[in-house]
Amino acid sequence: MFLSNLDQKDKMVRPPCCDKLNVKRGIWTAEEDAKILAYISKHGAGNWTAVPKKAGLRRCGKSCRLRWTNYLRPDLKHDSFTPQEEEMIIRLHAAIGSRWAIIAQQLPGRTDNDVKNYWNTKLRKKLSDMGIDPVTHKPFSQILVDYGNIGGLSKCGNRIGSLNRDMKNAFMSKSQHLYQPSPPPPGFSNINSHLMMTTTMVSSQAESIIPGGLLNNNNNTSDNMIMNSLGNYSTNSSVDLLAQLQAIKLVTEASNCADNMSAPFYNEGSLLLSSSSSSSLPSSSSSSSTCSTAGQEKSPLNFSWQDFLLDEDALLSTDPQEQNNVVEQSQNVILLPSHINNENNNTTQTNNTFQRTDYGAVPSYEFPATSSGASSFVEAMIDRENEMFLEFPDLLEDPCFYN
DNA sequence: AAGCTAGACAACCGCGTTCCG
DNA sequence: TCGGAACGCGGTTGTCTAGCT
Numbered sequence: 001m002f003l004s005n006l007d008q009k010d011k012m013v014r015p016p017c018c019d020k021l022n023v024k025r026g027i028w029t030a031e032e033d034a035k036i037l038a039y040i041s042k043h044g045a046g047n048w049t050a051v052p053k054k055a056g057l058r059r060c061g062k063s064c065r066l067r068w069t070n071y072l073r074p075d076l077k078h079d080s081f082t083p084q085e086e087e088m089i090i091r092l093h094a095a096i097g098s099r100w101a102i103i104a105q106q107l108p109g110r111t112d113n114d115v116k117n118y119w120n121t122k123l124r125k126k127l128s129d130m131g132i133d134p135v136t137h138k139p140f141s142q143i144l145v146d147y148g149n150i151g152g153l154s155k156c157g158n159r160i161g162s163l164n165r166d167m168k169n170a171f172m173s174k175s176q177h178l179y180q181p182s183p184p185p186p187g188f189s190n191i192n193s194h195l196m197m198t199t200t201m202v203s204s205q206a207e208s209i210i211p212g213g214l215l216n217n218n219n220n221t222s223d224n225m226i227m228n229s230l231g232n233y234s235t236n237s238s239v240d241l242l243a244q245l246q247a248i249k250l251v252t253e254a255s256n257c258a259d260n261m262s263a264p265f266y267n268e269g270s271l272l273l274s275s276s277s278s279s280s281l282p283s284s285s286s287s288s289s290t291c292s293t294a295g296q297e298k299s300p301l302n303f304s305w306q307d308f309l310l311d312e313d314a315l316l317s318t319d320p321q322e323q324n325n326v327v328e329q330s331q332n333v334i335l336l337p338s339h340i341n342n343e344n345n346n347t348t349q350t351n352n353t354f355q356r357t358d359y360g361a362v363p364s365y366e367f368p369a370t371s372s373g374a375s376s377f378v379e380a381m382i383d384r385e386n387e388m389f390l391e392f393p394d395l396l397e398d399p400c401f402y403n
Numbered sequence: 404a405a406g407c408t409a410g411a412c413a414a415c416c417g418c419g420t421t422c423c424g
Numbered sequence: 425t426c427g428g429a430a431c432g433c434g435g436t437t438g439t440c441t442a443g444c445t
Contacts, residue, residue, distance in 0.1 A: 027413070027439070049430070065431080066414065101433060112433070117412055120435095 024058040028067050032057055036064055037072055070113045077109030081118055089115055090123060094137040 039055035045068060048061035057064065070076075081089075085107050092103045098119075100112035107115065119134075127134040133143055 025415080047430085060415095061430085062416095063414075069432095070413075098434070113413080116434075121411055 023052075023060050023063075025060075025063070028071075032059065033067070033072060036068060040068060040072075070111050073111075075109060076111065081110075081122075085110070086118075086123065089119060090127070090137075093119065093123075093134075 035055045035057055036051065039051060043054070045065075048065040051057070051061055051064045052059045055064070059067075088106060089103060092106060096102060098116070100116040100119075104110050104112040104115045124134040127137070131139050131141070133140055136143060138146070
């Protein structure tokens with residue numbers, strides 16, 4: 001008697017809690033649901049390895065946890081996503097990528113699995129149909145321009161794969177929408193051009209925040225170098241945390257602005273993550289005062305990718321004098337230099353239903369330096385993070401960052 | 404009616420992180 | 425400090441169903 005492939009795999013890779021051959025798999029029955037509900041209502045959630053045995057289930061503990069968190073939890077919504085949720089997902093995805101757990105935490109009653117499935121089945125296609133690459137959140141035509149500027153595809157990593165697929169879909173299905181979302185595609189109502197702009201704007205802004213996205217749309221090789229050198233920042237450094245917080249702030253802020261203003265938040269160029277008097281991040285509770293533009297608030301401590309590049313290049317330098325200069329410069333550089341404006345950004349069509357010229361004018365992100373005058377970039381980052389947690393103490397309680 | 408296909412969503416898997424003895 | 429267990433997350437697969445041919 002041969003074991004099926006599944007059973008063989010089970011024996012080899014299943015964790016200790018699930019390595020029993022008689023563990024049941026597949027769709028849960030109402031009876032099983034009732035058992036797990038009864039158990040959790042009595043004992044509470046937790047210690048999942050013990051749950052199956054105590055609840056009388058022939059299931060893996062991991063499977064029980066998944067069933068509870070994704071389906072049985074009483075606080076879950078089971079109705080379809082609202083347009084507001086949809087827009088929030090798109091914005092957050094543009095800002096932080098496929099961090100489904102974080103995105104789901106911004107949507108009460110939704111799980112990461114819900115959001116992920118909804119994205120994969122609905123939103124990806126919608127964006128593609130609108131001529132937007134759902135990974136980079138940039139119009140395909142813009143990406144083509146970018147690739148031309150970059151002069152190759154090698155730096156684009158795995159995004160190119162989805163680009164190929166999604167761009168193909170877009171071309172095949174609704175090529176007429178490419179970059180010209182008028183009339184709106186099916187399924188998108190009057191928020192479409194707003195959304196389309198939103199997704200590209202947030203994307204471009206977020207890429208200023210989170211190095212590691214598709215290279216920005218400029219042909220500045222120095223920028224390319226810095227983007228490459230920082231490409232892994234988003235994985236495990238404090239930049240990641242800070243950047244995500246800022247990105248979420250940005251998106252939340254954008255939502256507030258969009259809700260409160262008749263004009264979209266990207267009105268007149270760029271939305272800034274600007275510093276109000278003492279804080280580097282706008283308070284989401286005071287959206288009207290924080291939806292500022294470059295012309296309204298200008299920090300004296302601006303910097304750009306180029307500024308940062310100088311630092312990084314010099315840090316790599318073997319010249320001690322140059323390195324000293326870098327240390328001096330870095331005292332004011334915390335993060336996230338602005339998008340470099342580039343005339344290439346302005347090469348986009350001028351007859352679009354929405355004006356792309358402001359896209360090229362985007363992102364002059366400005367972040368103030370820390371007050372502590374840290375002597376290195378890393379120290380500055382840590383100081384900045386500490387300051388931010390002082391400003392937003394509730395973040396320390398947020399399980400999505402410290403779970 | 405049968406077969407095929409695509410969409411929706413539930414569930415699983417592998418891996419990294421955290422917890423705890 | 426270390427190692428194993430537990431947990432959490434993102435990617436992927438499996439299953440069901442509706443619509444079409």
